[in-house]
Amino acid sequence: MSNILNSDSVLEVLRPVQDPELRKSLVEMNMIRNVKIDDGKVSFTLVLTTPACPLREFIVEDCEKAVRNLAGVTDVLVDVTAETPQQKSLPDRTGISGVKNIVAVSSGKGGVGKSTVAVNIAVALAQSGAKVGLLDADIYGPNAPTMLGLSEAQIMVRQGPKGEVLEPAFNHGVKLVSMAFLIDRDQPVIWRGPMLNGVIRQFLYQVQWGELDYLIVDMPPGTGDAQLTLTQAVPMAGAVIVTTPQTVALLDSRKGLKMFQQMQVPVLGIVENMSYFIPPDMPEKHYDIFGSGGGEKTAAELGIPLLGCVPLEVSLRQGGDRGVPIVVAEPDSASAKELKAIAERIAGKVSVAALT
Numbered sequence: 151m152s153n154i155l156n157s158d159s160v161l162e163v164l165r166p167v168q169d170p171e172l173r174k175s176l177v178e179m180n181m182i183r184n185v186k187i188d189d190g191k192v193s194f195t196l197v198l199t200t201p202a203c204p205l206r207e208f209i210v211e212d213c214e215k216a217v218r219n220l221a222g223v224t225d226v227l228v229d230v231t232a233e234t235p236q237q238k239s240l241p242d243r244t245g246i247s248g249v250k251n252i253v254a255v256s257s258g259k260g261g262v263g264k265s266t267v268a269v270n271i272a273v274a275l276a277q278s279g280a281k282v283g284l285l286d287a288d289i290y291g292p293n294a295p296t297m298l299g300l301s302e303a304q305i306m307v308r309q310g311p312k313g314e315v316l317e318p319a320f321n322h323g324v325k326l327v328s329m330a331f332l333i334d335r336d337q338p339v340i341w342r343g344p345m346l347n348g349v350i351r352q353f354l355y356q357v358q359w360g361e362l363d364y365l366i367v368d369m370p371p372g373t374g375d376a377q378l379t380l381t382q383a384v385p386m387a388g389a390v391i392v393t394t395p396q397t398v399a400l401l402d403s404r405k406g407l408k409m410f411q412q413m414q415v416p417v418l419g420i421v422e423n424m425s426y427f428i429p430p431d432m433p434e435k436h437y438d439i440f441g442s443g444g445g446e447k448t449a450a451e452l453g454i455p456l457l458g459c460v461p462l463e464v465s466l467r468q469g470g471d472r473g474v475p476i477v478v479a480e481p482d483s484a485s486a487k488e489l490k491a492i493a494e495r496i497a498g499k500v501s502v503a504a505l506t
Contacts, residue, residue, distance in 0.1 A: 155222040157185040160192055163220055167212050170205050171502050176213070179505075190224030192217050199501035201232040201279035201363070204494035234280065234363040234497075235504035237387040244384065246354055249283070249362045251387040251500050254380065254415070256369040258402025260291070263423040264392040266470050267460065267489070268368040269297045269324075271390075273475045274493035276323030280363040283318065285353050286328035287380060288370040295330045298322055299473025305331045316357045322478055327357050347379045354384060364497070372406070381413040387500045388418035390457065395422055395444035407452065418499045419455035420445050421492055424462040428484060436461070455499075458492040461485050 165177045176182050176196070185194040196213060198206060214226045236250045246252070255268035265288065276282040286294035295301045303319040305327065318325040329349065359365065370376050380386070389410040393403035403420065410417050422445025426436040439462070449456040460466075466485045469476040477486045 155187060155190070155192075155220055157187065159220060160185050160187070160194065160217060163216050164213060167209075167216050169199070170208065171498050172199070172505055176209070182213075184229075190222050191227065192220075192223055192225070193227040193229065195229045195231060198230065198232040199505065200234050200497040202275050202494045202497035203232065203501075204491070204498050206230065232279065235501055237385060237500070237504050240385040243382070244355075246359060246365065246384060249359055249365045251363065251504070252365045252367060252384055253387050253418070253496060253500065254367045254369050254389040254410070255392060256377065256389055256406050256410070257371045257392045258404070258406040260371040262371075262392050262394045262403075263460075264371065265293045265297060265368050266466065267390075267392050267421055267423055267492075268366055269294055269470070270475045270477050270486075270489040271493045271496065272324045272364075272366040273298075273322045274477045274490045275364055275366075275497060277477065277490075278493070278497075280497070281361055282323065283325040283327075283359050283362045283365045285357075285365060285367045286326065286330070287350055287353065287367050287376055289329045289349060289376060290370060292328045292330035293470075294326060294368055295319070295328050296473060297470045297475065298324060298326055300326055301330070301473065303331065310356075310358075314356060316352070318357055318359065321473075322475060325359065325362070327353050347375060350376055350379045351383060354380075364500070372402075377406075377409060378413075381410065381415050386415045387503060388416040388496075390418050390421055390496060392421045392423055393445060393448070394424045395438070395441040397441070397444065400444045400448050404448065404452065407454070416503060417454050418496055419457035420449045421457050422446070422459040425459035427462045430464050433484075455495075457495050458488050460488050460492070 161177050164182050165175050167176050181197045183195045210228050217226045234250050257264040272282050272284045286292045298321050300319045300321050305319050306317040307314050318327045391403050391407050427439050446456050461484050463485050465480050466476045469479045
């Protein structure tokens with residue numbers, strides 16, 4: 151290796167530094183760019199595979215250590231940016247123009263907080279700098295607009311070259327489309343399968359999503375027509391299964407997980423919601439209202455990751471009711487921190503899958 155301090159010697163000393171998840175050289179993956187030398191000051195751009203990279207600080211630290219080993223270096227400046235990779239295409243499924251990765255958030259049964267998890271994951275990804283959309287595919291019980299503070303929003307319909315196009319609503323950094331925008335608040339949706347399939351396809355292909363790093367799909371509970379339509383229509387980067395620790399919820403979550411596997415959709419992992427209750431007046435105490443350890447046990451039995459365990463807090467419910475997700479309203483709370491960590495783990499797994 152040359153003793154001369156220049157861009158080549160900087161790249162050479164950075165070559166052994168690997169992305170911890172991909173286990174490949176940053177230099178070989180073209181993640182180190184724009185190397186500049188100003189006397190002893192070295193600067194370069196580190197291009198991560200997702201704005202929500204969970205190992206960002208460790209990668210930056212490894213890069214700085216490597217460059218400081220070069221003679222003559224007085225300072226190291228790392229400009230961190232991200233380019234989210236596109237999920238792999240599938241020959242029998244049609245992607246959405248401009249949308250890089252589609253992630254389904256599903257549950258085997260209702261009442262486990264699936265929509266709460268989906269909304270907070272979407273907002274957490276947007277907070278990291280990613281471009282995010284949320285498709286509320288829970289046609290019979292669309293709650294995402296309320297949770298995002300968009301219950302009074304009106305979405306625009308315009309005429310496009312191939313027919314009508316919906317303009318999504320927007321709040322907290324997330325674009326949203328939901329059945330709730332198209333019906334009266336108290337109007338029930340009484341539809342058979344073909345009508346349900348039609349509106350889901352409209353939400354996929356007749357919405358002006360624009361450029362998105364992630365489209366989070368809040369699935370209805372169970373394994374019905376909506377799930378089949380989505381898994382057969384679009385290539386999915388993966389699915390996240392939400393459950394609670396109790397046995398009944400875990401049994402149902404296993405069925406949903408098996409459905410995605412049968413449809414050749416990668417299962418990114420399990421999120422155990424309502425893992426324990428934290429009373430607001432005694433935050434040091436934890437109560438296992440729905441049992442404990444169920445998510446970890448199920449994940450181990452099925453050989454998939456446990457993405458995280460989200461505690462039940464009063465503020466988590468309050469945030470959903472008033473349209474300010476807890477990752478926005480109380481970012482330092484236990485549940486917000488865990489939801490942010492889950493979003494980062496999902497983003498990391500999606501990038502690994504796209505690049506391997």
